[in-house]
Amino acid sequence: MTTSPNPESDPARKILTLAQAQAWHAQLRAAGKSLAVTNGAFDLLHRGHATYLWQAAQQADALLVAINSDASVQASKGPDRPLVNENDRAYLVASLACVSAVVIFNDPKPVDVFKAIPPEVYVKGGDYTEDSLDREEHAILRQAGARFVFIPLVDGCSTTATVRRIREARPDQTRSDRPAAASATGLNPRLDFIFRRRSVRRYQLRPVAEAMVTDLLQAAMAAPSARACDPWHFVILADDALRADLAAKLPNGPFLADAPTAIVVCGDLQKANAQSESFLLVDCAAAIENILLAATALGLGACWLGIHPRPERTAMLRQALNLPESIIPVAIITLGWPAEDHEPRTRAKAARIHRNTF
Ligand SMILES: Cc1cc2nc3c(=O)[nH]c(=O)nc-3n(C[C@H](O)[C@H](O)[C@H](O)COP(=O)(O)O)c2cc1C
Structure with a gap:
C-alpha cells in the first residue's frame, strides 16, 4: 500500500515572503509563542549548519532563518559565490525539521527582516560577539528587546574548506586553453583575482577568522625571494587598541583603526641576500603582493599602507612594536571584509610596453 504525500509537509510551504512572515509572526505572538531569528548564506549546506540551526531552534518556540539572496551573497563573498542558488538554499534549509520558516533577503544586511519581524531571540555564530x-x-535588535545568543561553530565544517578541497582534487584547468568568452571587461577571467584586487579602505565590523590570517601568511611566504633568503617577518596587529594607537600616529592610514586586523610586513637585514636593503625590500614587496592577492581571492579587502622609506614611520613602528635593530618595517596591510566595492581594472598602457629594446 502506498501513502499519498502530505502537502502540509512540503518544505516549500515554509519559504515565505516578508509580508507572509510578518503575518505568521503576528499569529505566533497572539498564541504567546516566542521567535528566534538567525541569518546566513547557507551555501553548500553542511553538518555545521544543521547543528547550528538545531541549536538555534532550541532558543525559542519557532525559528525563522533569513537567507541572503544570490546578489547579497555575491556582494559579501565575491563573484564566485554562491555555489547554490537562493531558491535551492532556501528549500534545503526549509527541509530541516527544526526550521519553522525561511525568508530570502536581498540587501547586504537583513535589517528589513529585523524591522518587520522583531524577534525575541537573535542567534549568530560564535565567531561573532555582541561588540562585533x-x-x-x-x-x-536591541531596540526590539531581542536576547542575543552566540552558538559555537562546529570545528572542521566550512564551505570554503570544502570548495578548496574539491578544487585541489580536480585536474589543473589553468593549463587548458583560454576560454572563448572573456569577461565583460575584456580582461582574462582566469586572472580575475588580480584585476579585482583593489585597495579597500572601508571594512565591515565582522572579524577575520584566525585561519584566514594563517592562509594569508602562508601565501606571503610562498613569494619568490632572492636566493630564497626569505628575510620577511610578520607582526599581526590583533589588538584593537594597538591598531587605533598606530592609526593615530600614521598620517596615511586612519582606517587602520577600523580594520578588524592588520599585518606589519618587516624584513631582517641580517637575513636578506647580501644583507642588502634593496633585496630586503623587493622580497618583502613580493610577499606583500601575495597577501593582497590572497586576500582578494578569499573575498577579503586589504590595503597597503606605506611605511618604508619614511624615517618617522619606521621609527614610530620600531618603538611601538619593539622591533630589533636589524628588523625594518616595510608596510602595514589592513585587512577586513570589504564595506566598499571597486571595479576590477588594470592600469595597463601600451606606451609602457617595449619589445627587445626601449
Ligand atoms: C608602496 C605603496 C604604499 C602605499 N601606501 C598607501 C598608504 O599609505 N595609504 C593608502 O591609503 N594607500 C596606500 N597605497 C595604496 C595605493 O594608493 C593604491 O595601490 C593605488 O592608489 C592604486 O589603487 P588600487 O590599489 O586600488 O589598484 C600604497 C601602495 C603602495 C604600493
Whole structure:
C-alpha cells in the first residue's frame, strides 16, 4: 500500500515572503509563542549548519532563518559565490525539521527582516560577539528587546574548506586553453583575482577568522625571494587598541583603526641576500603582493599602507612594536571584509610596453 504525500509537509510551504512572515509572526505572538531569528548564506549546506540551526531552534518556540539572496551573497563573498542558488538554499534549509520558516533577503544586511519581524531571540555564530555585530543590526535588535545568543561553530565544517578541497582534487584547468568568452571587461577571467584586487579602505565590523590570517601568511611566504633568503617577518596587529594607537600616529592610514586586523610586513637585514636593503625590500614587496592577492581571492579587502622609506614611520613602528635593530618595517596591510566595492581594472598602457629594446 502506498501513502499519498502530505502537502502540509512540503518544505516549500515554509519559504515565505516578508509580508507572509510578518503575518505568521503576528499569529505566533497572539498564541504567546516566542521567535528566534538567525541569518546566513547557507551555501553548500553542511553538518555545521544543521547543528547550528538545531541549536538555534532550541532558543525559542519557532525559528525563522533569513537567507541572503544570490546578489547579497555575491556582494559579501565575491563573484564566485554562491555555489547554490537562493531558491535551492532556501528549500534545503526549509527541509530541516527544526526550521519553522525561511525568508530570502536581498540587501547586504537583513535589517528589513529585523524591522518587520522583531524577534525575541537573535542567534549568530560564535565567531561573532555582541561588540562585533554590525552596529545597525545590533541597534535594531536591541531596540526590539531581542536576547542575543552566540552558538559555537562546529570545528572542521566550512564551505570554503570544502570548495578548496574539491578544487585541489580536480585536474589543473589553468593549463587548458583560454576560454572563448572573456569577461565583460575584456580582461582574462582566469586572472580575475588580480584585476579585482583593489585597495579597500572601508571594512565591515565582522572579524577575520584566525585561519584566514594563517592562509594569508602562508601565501606571503610562498613569494619568490632572492636566493630564497626569505628575510620577511610578520607582526599581526590583533589588538584593537594597538591598531587605533598606530592609526593615530600614521598620517596615511586612519582606517587602520577600523580594520578588524592588520599585518606589519618587516624584513631582517641580517637575513636578506647580501644583507642588502634593496633585496630586503623587493622580497618583502613580493610577499606583500601575495597577501593582497590572497586576500582578494578569499573575498577579503586589504590595503597597503606605506611605511618604508619614511624615517618617522619606521621609527614610530620600531618603538611601538619593539622591533630589533636589524628588523625594518616595510608596510602595514589592513585587512577586513570589504564595506566598499571597486571595479576590477588594470592600469595597463601600451606606451609602457617595449619589445627587445626601449
Ligand atoms: C608602496 C605603496 C604604499 C602605499 N601606501 C598607501 C598608504 O599609505 N595609504 C593608502 O591609503 N594607500 C596606500 N597605497 C595604496 C595605493 O594608493 C593604491 O595601490 C593605488 O592608489 C592604486 O589603487 P588600487 O590599489 O586600488 O589598484 C600604497 C601602495 C603602495 C604600493
